[in-house]
Amino acid sequence: MIITTTNSVEGSRIGEYMGIVTGEAIIGANVVKDFLAGIRDIVGGRSGAYEKALRTAREEALREMANEGRARGADAIIGVDLDYEVLGAGNGMLMVTTSGTAVALE
Numbered sequence: 001m002i003i004t005t006t007n008s009v010e011g012s013r014i015g016e017y018m019g020i021v022t023g024e025a026i027i028g029a030n031v032v033k034d035f036l037a038g039i040r041d042i043v044g045g046r047s048g049a050y051e052k053a054l055r056t057a058r059e060e061a062l063r064e065m066a067n068e069g070r071a072r073g074a075d076a077i078i079g080v081d082l083d084y085e086v087l088g089a090g091n092g093m094l095m096v097t098t099s100g101t102a103v104a105l106e
Helices: 031-043 048-071
Strands: 014-028 076-087 093-105
Touching: 014 048, 014 076, 048 076, 048 093
Parallel strands: none
Antiparallel strands: 014 093, 076 093
């Protein structure tokens, strides 16, 4: 499955537009990660725990979107957009959403 943020696939023609497909992933950040991230904020540096959580959520949202595209018979998903939101009491949840247009290539 080709997944791209562009509106075309270089070297291929779009034969059919199959509709918008989406993927979502919501993950919670636990107290230990929050505590360690707080320390990093004070002393500086990157938060590996949060980076890993973001990567995992992004990959899951993209996988869900790709599965929806495959179910429609698509070869590619174009015009992909990724969005990140913080949710919940105390901003304890992270939501990653993806959307794009499933297409069949000629």
